[in-house]
């Protein structure tokens with residue numbers, strides 16, 4: 001009886017793994033890479049570079065299809081599609097994994113990281129690396145962190161102090177931390193998919209938002225936001241993810257080459273992202289359509305103090321060890 005059960009179970013497992021397997025001996029492995037941003041953004045460029053390098057080095061064995069701008073899957077369904085192996089690579093922003101792990105909430109904590117270099121240091125250290133594996137039991141494996149950049153506030157007025165945000169309605173990513181960040185200062189927020197953000201601002205459903213320079217520019221969000229406050233208050237970075245059953249079914253030699261390509265693309269994306277955001281900031285300023293104001297060191301410090309209770313609120317979810325590891329990266333050593 002027990003032997004029969006084992007035989008049947010092995011058969012079921014074999015079938016399940018076949019349906020997720022990367023390739024039979026003859027057909028090329030197809031990797032669909034879906035994302036929600038434009039091609040001319042750090043993530044969009046990264047996806048195209050990955051496709052190019054795979055075609056150069058593994059042409060015939062692996063094919064990559066890139067689907068930008070929520071054209072295949074959007075925020076609402078992309079991670080479920082990955083778990084069902086309907087898409088094989090995604091790079092959602094770190095705020096979008098909340099349903100699968102609470103530990104990544106550390107990246108959304110407002111005014112925790114001083115700048116993108118601090119975020120980078122955290123991602124490279126042990127605790128940051130550990131988080132790449134935090135969703136494997138949910139059929140999601142992290143392959144790399146990709147930068148976009150730091151988030152800026154945008155809206156009808158300058159947000160020099162937390163009080164300036166009171167009463168505004170913000171479009172936010174689906175993150176309880178970002179929701180708490182705005183609740184803390186008397187603002188409201190609505191979790192709206194990225195693809196619907198411009199329309200939500202145009203229609204007045206929300207008046208304000210927060211995003212990186214490259215997203216504010218490429219989605220034309222700046223055209224409906226009179227003031228951008230250069231707050232650099234949180235990271236908007238990505239985790240390149242796959243379905244572990246798909247990923248580990250790729251023959252070892254091919255997977256090793258894919259991982260080497262991912263390392264190369266990660267290096268390129270992470271070096272280009274800051275420059276892209278700097279250039280998009282300049283492009284926005286040059287249009288003259290929106291005013292850009294920067295926070296002084298004192299104003300930034302006042303924001304950080306106002307936000308510390310949010311860090312405390314989420315510490316039980318994130319883990320004290322992870323939060324501590326993140327707090328010390330601002331020290332540079």
Ligand code: SIN
Pocket residue numbers: 036037091092093148173193194211215236
């Ligand atoms: C993205 O950069 O992938 C989108 C971020 C957002 O939803 O604001």
